[in-house]
Amino acid sequence: xxxxxFDTLLFAQVLSFLxxxxxxxxxxxxxxxxxxxxxxxxxxxAPTDSAPxxxxxxxxxxxxxxxxxxxxxxxxSASEFLDGTARDGQKYFYRVVALAPADSAxxxxxxxxxxxxxxxxxxxxWFNASRLNILIFSAIICGLFIFYIQRARKGVxxxxxxxxxxxxxxxxxxxxxxxxxxxxxxxxxxxxxxxVVIAALPLLRKVAMKSAEYxxxxxxxxxxxxxxxxxxxxxxxxxxxxxxxxxxxADNVNFLTSDQFGYAAGVDGIILREKPGAIFWLGYFYxxxxxxAETGHSVGAIQLAGTTETTQLPFFVAACxxxxxxxxxxxxxxxxxxxxxxxxxxxxEDFIRFxxxxxxxxxxxxxxxxxxLAKQAPWLQTAYDTVVKWATPAY
Amino acid sequence: xLKRNLPLVIVFVTAMLLVVAFFIPHRPxxxxxxxxxxxxxxxxxxxxxxxxxxxxxHHLTRVFRRTGDWGYSLVLVLSLFATMGLGFYSWFKFQSxxxxxxxxxxxxxxxxxxxxxxxxxxxxxxIVSAAYRAFRVRNFAATLLLIAAxxxxxxxxxLGSSIWRGMAQLVHSVxxxxxxxxxxxxxxFAAVKDWLxxxxxxxxxxxxxxxxxxGGIAMSLRIILGIERTYMS
Numbered sequence: 001x002x003x004x005x006f007d008t009l010l011f012a013q014v015l016s017f018l019x020x021x022x023x024x025x026x027x028x029x030x031x032x033x034x035x036x037x038x039x040x041x042x043x044x045x046a047p048t049d050s051a052p053x054x055x056x057x058x059x060x061x062x063x064x065x066x067x068x069x070x071x072x073x074x075x076x077s078a079s080e081f082l083d084g085t086a087r088d089g090q091k092y093f094y095r096v097v098a099l100a101p102a103d104s105a106x107x108x109x110x111x112x113x114x115x116x117x118x119x120x121x122x123x124x125x126w127f128n129a130s131r132l133n134i135l136i137f138s139a140i141i142c143g144l145f146i147f148y149i150q151r152a153r154k155g156v157x158x159x160x161x162x163x164x165x166x167x168x169x170x171x172x173x174x175x176x177x178x179x180x181x182x183x184x185x186x187x188x189x190x191x192x193x194x195x196v197v198i199a200a201l202p203l204l205r206k207v208a209m210k211s212a213e214y215x216x217x218x219x220x221x222x223x224x225x226x227x228x229x230x231x232x233x234x235x236x237x238x239x240x241x242x243x244x245x246x247x248x249x250a251d252n253v254n255f256l257t258s259d260q261f262g263y264a265a266g267v268d269g270i271i272l273r274e275k276p277g278a279i280f281w282l283g284y285f286y287x288x289x290x291x292x293a294e295t296g297h298s299v300g301a302i303q304l305a306g307t308t309e310t311t312q313l314p315f316f317v318a319a320c321x322x323x324x325x326x327x328x329x330x331x332x333x334x335x336x337x338x339x340x341x342x343x344x345x346x347x348x349e350d351f352i353r354f355x356x357x358x359x360x361x362x363x364x365x366x367x368x369x370x371x372x373l374a375k376q377a378p379w380l381q382t383a384y385d386t387v388v389k390w391a392t393p394a395y
Numbered sequence: 396x397l398k399r400n401l402p403l404v405i406v407f408v409t410a411m412l413l414v415v416a417f418f419i420p421h422r423p424x425x426x427x428x429x430x431x432x433x434x435x436x437x438x439x440x441x442x443x444x445x446x447x448x449x450x451x452x453h454h455l456t457r458v459f460r461r462t463g464d465w466g467y468s469l470v471l472v473l474s475l476f477a478t479m480g481l482g483f484y485s486w487f488k489f490q491s492x493x494x495x496x497x498x499x500x501x502x503x504x505x506x507x508x509x510x511x512x513x514x515x516x517x518x519x520x521x522i523v524s525a526a527y528r529a530f531r532v533r534n535f536a537a538t539l540l541l542i543a544a545x546x547x548x549x550x551x552x553x554l555g556s557s558i559w560r561g562m563a564q565l566v567h568s569v570x571x572x573x574x575x576x577x578x579x580x581x582x583x584f585a586a587v588k589d590w591l592x593x594x595x596x597x598x599x600x601x602x603x604x605x606x607x608x609x610g611g612i613a614m615s616l617r618i619i620l621g622i623e624r625t626y627m628s
Binding site: 034035036037124125126127128131134135141142145149191192193195198199201202205222224225226228229230234250251254255256257258259260261262264265273287288290291293294295297308310313315317318319325326327329330331333341342345346348349352353356 | 417418419420421422425426435439442443444445446447449450452453456464507510511514515517518521522524525526528529600603604605606607609610611612613614615616617618622623625626
């Protein structure tokens with residue numbers, strides 16, 4: 001943007017009735033809500049009766065008449081500006097200059113000042129009011145979980161349906177042992193921060209304990225060093241618990257590469273060389289999932305898969321013998337260790353899911369009726385919009 | 396007891412801080428999430444040394460012991476150190492390994508990317524072999540899967556459009572009062588494909604996603620309250 005001296009802007013304002021550019025209207029400043037302070041929002045209405053605009057320049061001062069300095073520029077299409085350099089509690093005054101387009105030499109022919117707006121100051125909020133609905137829903141959900149945990153602790157019996165994939169673990173391990181083939185376990189490309197990797201660790205522990213019991217070699221190739229470390233400790237502890245600490249070898253629980261297709265190539269190589277009898281795909285997978293699962297199928301391994309990446313579930317369903325869909329993998333630790341406290345969280349999940357189905361169905365019916373009866377009952381559309389706005393989280 | 400309880404306390408306090416920081420934008424809470432993410436990034440960067448140690452130790456052992464296929468392990472180790480060396484050289488010479496004229500960038504562009512593309516391309520053949528097994532008329536669900544897959548495939552490829560135009564012409568020849576060109580313009584396969592992907596599939600994915608998120612909340616609560624401890628092994 002070309003430079004303009006402020007005193008020439010004053011001259012331009014005096015002669016504004018002669019120039020084509022008109023000043024901006026409705027200039028207003030306010031503190032940005034629900035933030036940690038330091039930001040002021042300016043908004044204005046661009047002049048409609050003006051010649052084409054080149055942009056806007058924003059000035060700020062701590063007094064209403066002198067000391068204005070440039071704090072930023074905006075394009076001609078903009079109608080607001082965020083000043084992120086404000087100090088909390090300090091009062092500021094703003095004005096916006098509408099600029100005509102610059103000529104080929106970069107000189108702006110004319111410009112015109114707006115009136116001053118202010119005083120405006122920024123401040124930090126102690127609560128993000130736009131997230132009140134999330135707080136309420138979270139409190140309800142957590143309260144229900146804790147209610148069912150307490151109920152389970154009091155001895156109330158809770159039913160858990162059969163999960164075919166988890167029931168098949170023992171069969172798969174037995175089959176691999178009978179065939180004299182190793183077992184393979186893969187977390188995919190997951191990081192330790194992925195919930196599914198944490199959910200898969202109890203399953204690795206169970207598989208490791210069985211492999212120690214049957215003296216079957218367990219291979220765990222990893223794509224993340226932290227996951228590798230967690231897997232090594234899990235396997236080592238499982239072997240120690242089964243009285244076979246000597247069975248552990250760091251070469252079997254190793255790091256391949258963090259590259260997606262490099263990992264797929266490495267795992268495929270291990271599958272084709274070692275020919276495992278059972279393969280567990282439990283973690284986070286992307287496009288490489290089918291490459292690895294099909295290779296596992298080609299060597300005749302029994303495969304069990306579980307992932308939270310919904311785009312890869314169809315591939316695992318097609319290529320694997322058992323697939324855990326959705327939150328079945330999260331339920332694994334509760335299923336393997338059916339303690340009352342663990343089952344209580346499953347029950348809480350089911351209860352919340354039931355009410356989510358009821359509420360979602362009610363909202364769909366309400367929205368459909370609101371669309372059909374838009375003329376006869378406009379209040380229904382208003383009510384529906386209010387419900388949707390309240391239920392939709394703001395970030 | 397401290398060894399067992401201290402990690403639980405750390406997990407609980409950290410989780411509570413992050414939950415509070417989500418609702419309180421005021422300093423110091425507002426910055427907590429980004430600060431923790433930065434710490435995680437720094438720590439995870441160092442853990443790559445663990446991965447490097449595991450990789451080199453495993454393959455150097457194979458090379459020194461001359462175990463089966465030790466030649467491939469030798470190639471891996473030499474490639475690893477050559478790439479690392481090129482990366483450092485490019486960093487010193489060009490201020491960044493990804494500078495356009497840097498040798499590391501040449502290696503990345505002409506070796507790593509083609510290798511990745513090759514592996515990705517092999518996915519097409521694996522999809523065909525998986526589809527051959529999955530799309531068989533064994534039961535009602537498998538038949539439904541086969542029909543849906545055929546419709547989606549026809550809706551995605553130009554051949555589907557050609558087939559529909561042929562069908563429209565056939566209908567026009569049988570019933571001349573029906574406008575063949577208007578019928579051909581309906582593009583029924585593409586419309587059915589769009590409906591299947593945006594309505595039927597999307598609703599199923601959303602249902603699974605809702606279940607996943609609820610499961611994630613339950614799992615998080617178990618970890619925060621110290622009920623789930625397997626990750627601490």
